Every structure is written in C-alpha cells, then in structure tokens.
Amino acid sequence: MLFSLHKKSLITFYFSILRPCFVLSQANMSSGIEDAGKFSVAYVTVPTVEVARSMGHGLVKNKLAACVNVIPQITSIYEWDDQIKEDSEALLMIKTRTSEVDRLIEFVRTKHPYTVCEVISLPIQNGNPPYLKWIGESVPVKDYTSNV
Template identity: 70%
Template sequence: MLVNITRKSLITFYLAIFRPNFVVSHANMSTESVDADKYSVAYVTVPNNDVGKTIGHGLVKNKLAACVNIIPQVTSIYEWKNEINEDNEALLMIKTRTSQVDKLTEYVRSNHPYEVCEVISLPIKNGNPPYLKWIGENVPEN
C-alpha cells in the first residue's frame, strides 16, 4: 500500500508541476501569446438588421472594429420613462481593441437612432491568439 501511495504522489506531483509547463511551452511554440485585456468585445442593440448593417459597415470601414456580428431576433425587456417595454431587436457583437472602445462608442452614439443606445464592452481575457492578432491587424492603436 505504501508503494501505491508513493507512486500516486509522484504522478500527482509530475502532473501538477511538469505537465502545465509542457503545455504552456508547447502552446507558446505553436501560437503567439496575446496580452489579456488588449482586445474587447462590445455589445450594441439596434432596432433592426438594417440599422445594424449600417453601423457595422461604418465601424469596420473606419477601422474601429475588426468584425461585427449581427444576431437577429433578440427580445429586450426594459424600463424606459416609467414604463416596462418589450421590443424585438438585433444585437451587434463587435470585436475591437480595448483602446478604441471610446471612439467606437462615440461613433455608435452619433449613428444610432435611439435616444440612449446601449454600448457595453468587456475585455477579452482569453481567445484564439491568431484571431486576436487579426483583430489587432485590422484595428490600429489610437
């Protein structure tokens, strides 16, 4: 029994210490690492796909976004001017540099039909390094 515990302890030690280092080293050899928080995803709701396409094309053309996905048919329930509302909308999922989120927000606000439009962003903590690099290649720094 003592031999089994010792063997199990050695295997556990090996997996805890050496295996993560091998995986990290292997990952670094095959792909370029990317800084966390350097890129963000922003979400914007729009009244319909046509408005989404107009804003999306403008963001990509102006190098404020690398990609804009339009997710149709979302239902939004919210309070506005003391009334509960329910609307069918589309959702834009926008990939950009974190350093460009303020300019992106300004662009959306000036091209959006709502009195108060949603623009929220979250930093991308992890992702496919070649994809994140592609975002950086398509959205220049400030």
C-alpha cells in the same frame, strides 16, 4: 509496500497538481494571454437589422472594428419611463482594440436612432492568437499625439 504507496502518491500528485498546472500554462502560452485586455468586444442593440448592417459597415470602413456580427431577432426586456417594455431588436457584437472603444462609442452615438443607446464593452482576456493578431491589423493603433 512502501514503494507502491510512494508510487501511488507520486502519481496522484502528478495528476492532481502538476499536470493541471502544466496544461494550464501551455494553454495560456498558446491562446493569446499576452494580449489580455488589448482587444475588446462591444455590444450594441439597435431597432432593426438594416440599422445594424449600416452601423456595422460604417464601423469596419472607419477602422473602428475588425468584425461586426449582426445577431437578428433578440428580445430586450427593460424598464423605461416607469414601465416594463419588451422590444424586438438586433444585436451587434463588435471586435475592436480597447484603445478605440471611446471612438467607437462616439461613432455609434452619432449614428444611433435611440436617444439613449446601449454600447457596452468587455476586454478580451484570451483568444486564438491569429484571430487577435488579425483584429490588431484590422484596427490600427492611432497616434493622437501627432495632432497636438
């Protein structure tokens, strides 16, 4: 009886504590955790798909983004000039290096038709390692000290 109780306790301990820790550590090792924060996703809203496509092409061409997804037909509800507004827009989902986000923002601000444009970014904490590697290859590290 003591052996079976002890065996049950070991099995319970394994499945409730050890196995989840092992699975989590394996997932972290294989999913790009070493690149946490090195890459970012930025979101930009624009008035039309045509503006989104033009901006997306410019971002990729200028090596500020590895990929830009254009998501058409979103609805934005917001307050502007003390009024609640509702507009149809397109959304750009931009994958880039975190170190290039400031340059990306400046590029968007110079090309965007809005007076105050939305550009927000979030660090990518985890992802498919080959995809993260591709972002890194597509958006090279810039050396800004060589111009000084």
